Amino acid sequence: MVSRNPEAFSVAPIGEYLPPEPRERGPAPREDRGPTAAPSVRRELAFTAEGWEYFRVWIANVALTLLTLGVYSAWAKVRTRRYLYGSTRLGGGSFDFTADPVSLLPGRLLAVLLLAGLWVADLLSPLHYGLPVYYYAALLALAPLLPWVVVRARSFNLGHTRWRHAALAFDGDYRGAALWYPIAIGAGIATAGTAWPWLRWRRDRYLIGNSRFGLAPFSFEGEAGPYYRAYGGAAAIAVGGVLLVIPLLSLLVAVGGGPIAGGIVTLAPFFLASVYIRVRLANYRWCNTRLGLNRFRLELEPARMMWLYISNMLLIAATAGLYVPFARLRVVRYRLSRFTMTLVDDPAGFRADPSAAPGATGAEVGAAFEIDIGA
Amino acid sequence: MRIDARFFDGLVTSGRPVVLTAGAPGSLRLEGAGADREYAYAELRIPGRVANTPRHVALPGGGACVVADNDALDRLEAELHRAAPALTGGRAFRRGVDRIARLLERNAAGAGLALAVAAGILFAAARWGAPALGGAVVAAIPPENDAGIGEQVLRTFEQVGLFEPTAVSAGRRAELEAMFEPIREDLGVDARLEIRKAGRIGNAYAFPGGTVVLTDAIIERAVHDEELIAVMAHELGHVRERHWLRMLAQSAALLIVWSAATDPTMTTLAALAPATLVELSYSREFEREADRIALDYLARHGVPASRLGDLLDRLMRACGDRCDGPSWLSSHPRVAERAAD
Numbered sequence: 001m002v003s004r005n006p007e008a009f010s011v012a013p014i015g016e017y018l019p020p021e022p023r024e025r026g027p028a029p030r031e032d033r034g035p036t037a038a039p040s041v042r043r044e045l046a047f048t049a050e051g052w053e054y055f056r057v058w059i060a061n062v063a064l065t066l067l068t069l070g071v072y073s074a075w076a077k078v079r080t081r082r083y084l085y086g087s088t089r090l091g092g093g094s095f096d097f098t099a100d101p102v103s104l105l106p107g108r109l110l111a112v113l114l115l116a117g118l119w120v121a122d123l124l125s126p127l128h129y130g131l132p133v134y135y136y137a138a139l140l141a142l143a144p145l146l147p148w149v150v151v152r153a154r155s156f157n158l159g160h161t162r163w164r165h166a167a168l169a170f171d172g173d174y175r176g177a178a179l180w181y182p183i184a185i186g187a188g189i190a191t192a193g194t195a196w197p198w199l200r201w202r203r204d205r206y207l208i209g210n211s212r213f214g215l216a217p218f219s220f221e222g223e224a225g226p227y228y229r230a231y232g233g234a235a236a237i238a239v240g241g242v243l244l245v246i247p248l249l250s251l252l253v254a255v256g257g258g259p260i261a262g263g264i265v266t267l268a269p270f271f272l273a274s275v276y277i278r279v280r281l282a283n284y285r286w287c288n289t290r291l292g293l294n295r296f297r298l299e300l301e302p303a304r305m306m307w308l309y310i311s312n313m314l315l316i317a318a319t320a321g322l323y324v325p326f327a328r329l330r331v332v333r334y335r336l337s338r339f340t341m342t343l344v345d346d347p348a349g350f351r352a353d354p355s356a357a358p359g360a361t362g363a364e365v366g367a368a369f370e371i372d373i374g375a
Numbered sequence: 376m377r378i379d380a381r382f383f384d385g386l387v388t389s390g391r392p393v394v395l396t397a398g399a400p401g402s403l404r405l406e407g408a409g410a411d412r413e414y415a416y417a418e419l420r421i422p423g424r425v426a427n428t429p430r431h432v433a434l435p436g437g438g439a440c441v442v443a444d445n446d447a448l449d450r451l452e453a454e455l456h457r458a459a460p461a462l463t464g465g466r467a468f469r470r471g472v473d474r475i476a477r478l479l480e481r482n483a484a485g486a487g488l489a490l491a492v493a494a495g496i497l498f499a500a501a502r503w504g505a506p507a508l509g510g511a512v513v514a515a516i517p518p519e520n521d522a523g524i525g526e527q528v529l530r531t532f533e534q535v536g537l538f539e540p541t542a543v544s545a546g547r548r549a550e551l552e553a554m555f556e557p558i559r560e561d562l563g564v565d566a567r568l569e570i571r572k573a574g575r576i577g578n579a580y581a582f583p584g585g586t587v588v589l590t591d592a593i594i595e596r597a598v599h600d601e602e603l604i605a606v607m608a609h610e611l612g613h614v615r616e617r618h619w620l621r622m623l624a625q626s627a628a629l630l631i632v633w634s635a636a637t638d639p640t641m642t643t644l645a646a647l648a649p650a651t652l653v654e655l656s657y658s659r660e661f662e663r664e665a666d667r668i669a670l671d672y673l674a675r676h677g678v679p680a681s682r683l684g685d686l687l688d689r690l691m692r693a694c695g696d697r698c699d700g701p702s703w704l705s706s707h708p709r710v711a712e713r714a715a716d
Contacts, residue, residue: 053426053427054426055486056426056479056480056481056482056483056485056486056489057425057426057480059479059480059486059489059490059493060476060479060480060485060486060489061476062489062493062636063479063488063489063490063492063493063496064475064476064479064489065635065636066492066493066496066497066632066635066636067492067496070635072472073635075472075476079423079425079476082422082425082428083425083426083428085428086425086426086428086429087426087428093381093388093390093441094428094429094441096429096430096431096441098422098431098433100469101469101472102465102469119627123623124520126523126527162431163388164383164388164389164390164441165383165385165388165390165431165438165439165441166383166385166387166388214388312645313645314645316645316646317645317646317648320646320648320649321636321645321646321649324646347388348387348388348389348390349387349388349389350387350388351386351387351388352383352385352386352387352388354385354386354437
């Protein structure tokens with residue numbers, strides 16, 4: 001994932017439900033899905049981060065970022081990840097994010113220049129039906145940059161994510177990224193969205209299938225059907241929510257609510273639908289991702305996740321942002337608590353890839369545009 | 376000093392327990408798992424401490440030692456740093472940054488200092504920084520650029536159906552034009568008057584580039600032409616000060632600073648709520664400035680100052696109490712406050 005959103009915190013691509021298995025640790029009795037009947041061990045991630053500890057890391061990042069007119073944000077990003085990854089343990093080894101903040105700076109500069117260019121295009125653009133045409137022309141002109149950003153971002157982020165000092169990696173090529181990003185976005189629009197779940201499925205296959213841990217490749221066994229079901233469910237939530245919201249809006253107008261409250265009420269069904277899609281797809285991706293014979297499972301509940309997001313938003317707004325670090329930990333803690341691995345291989349027996357980790361420029365452009373390419 | 380650590384060779388994930396000590400002056404000694412080795416301080420990459428998370432000390436050749444005892448590693452690092460040749464360039468810079476970060480995050484006092492710094496900067500940015508930037512942007516962009524944008528905005532309002540052609544008679548329109556022209560000349564701005572029907576909405580707008588729009592409903596509600604003169608002077612005040620452009624620049628500056636502080640995502644966007652309140656306060660400040668310009672014009676032309684408030688009062692009464700909520704949630708100051716000014 002490229003998004004700077006730590007809620008999307010994940011160490012690899014990734015989640016639908018497999019048949020229920022016993023929750024106990026230890027050798028699982030019936031592991032008959034793989035080609036060999038090797039004994040497997042069920043493992044969970046331990047998460048040791050604490051609210052006030054993370055608050056201190058966060059507020060130091062905020063102060064130094066403001067003090068340095070944003071330059072420190074590169075350090076803030078790395079230190080945030082190092083705190084969250086370093087607080088995540090698997091089998092006695094913690095994860096780490098080993099990027100050098102200085103290597104993020106050229107990409108950040110490029111991203112700021114691109115964003116400033118878009119802002120100027122928006123400001124100077126004539127409007128047609130209220131749409132700034134220069135702005136959209138500039139976006140279109142930047143589209144060929146997208147595959148490069150995707151590949152660089154994912155290889156940078158995975159390449160610096162380590163466990164027992166072995167790094168994840170991404171080998172995706174630009175052709176694949178070009179196919180599943182700008183071209184697929186165009187195809188999704190051209191088919192009025194009906195091909196979108198299929199395209200998302202192919203994109204996930206591309207992203208996961210080209211990822212590795214050390215020398216061990218990830219594979220994705222998911223199919224397109226559950227993607228359609230996830231989007232169908234989200235559409236039902238959005239439509240049902242809007243039908244529910246219409247009487248609420250008239251009530252709001254009757255009691256004299258302002259445009260801000262009206263906007264929140266109107267957007268709420270779409271926000272909940274997007275959370276539903278994210279949760280269902282994250283579950284499905286992880287549950288169908290393999291690392292050799294090793295399997296994963298993520299079992300987030302959409303309703304629980306919606307409650308986390310909504311309560312977090314209210315607390316963040318009420319505390320003028322001071323609740324942000326606590327809100328992040330709540331989400332990460334929940335995600336990790338619902339994540340398990342079924343390991344066939346000995347965790348000490350993975351072979352690392354000693355080749356150098358990739359550069360950061362694309363990753364930073366991706367982060368600035370919030371291109372979510374992973375979980 | 377002996378630190379228990381785990382050594383990973385960077386080839387497989389099986390670690391070996393090792394012990395780290397200070398070796399020859401300025402060198403790290405690694406004992407255990409067969410061969411003992413020594414590394415010069417300059418060869419190592421010891422990352423700065425983040426809270427109490429384990430650190431991966433990178434060794435030359437791709438291996439690393441994972442150390443959980445952060446206090447001991449801090450002491451060992453300080454000892455190596457003292458004894459080794461001074462760091463230069465990038466290494467010294469990175470170490471310096473890590474130490475400053477650590478100072479702020481290590482305890483409650485540091486966090487308090489960080490909080491005070493952040494709050495102070497945000498307050499200064501909202502109170503002085505953004506308005507100063509807004510002024511600079513207004514000075515830098517020649518007014519000729521505004522006209523095209525205003526035209527476009529007006530056309531958009533018409534295309535989406537917010538504005539319809541006026542039902543006001545041609546004779547009445549000519550009278551209004553005749554009232555408008557001397558105010559425009561007096562305030563020294565390049566502007567023109569447009570009249571549009573906007574359903575039952577009684578309001579007046581100042582578009583970029585100097586197009587002032589009065590709606591049919593506000594013209595109907597006015598019981599005295601001087602009330603409309605006051606409204607025109609108010610809108611021309613917005614035009615003269617180019618408030619739309621100032622607002623755009625100030626809001627952009629504010630949102631950039633606020634976003635940099637909170638790293639916005641779908642959820643943390645909620646932290647922008649206070650920024651919205653600041654934006655509304657800018658808007659009210661612009662309204663007050665336009666009121667002052669209008670009142671000044673009225674005073675110089677012998678028109679009672681109450682004309683401005685009278686029409687506003689009537690518009691508010693027409694829409695009931697709920698139109699005038701708490702002033703901190705509103706883009707305009709309360710009518711009662713404005714009347715008092």
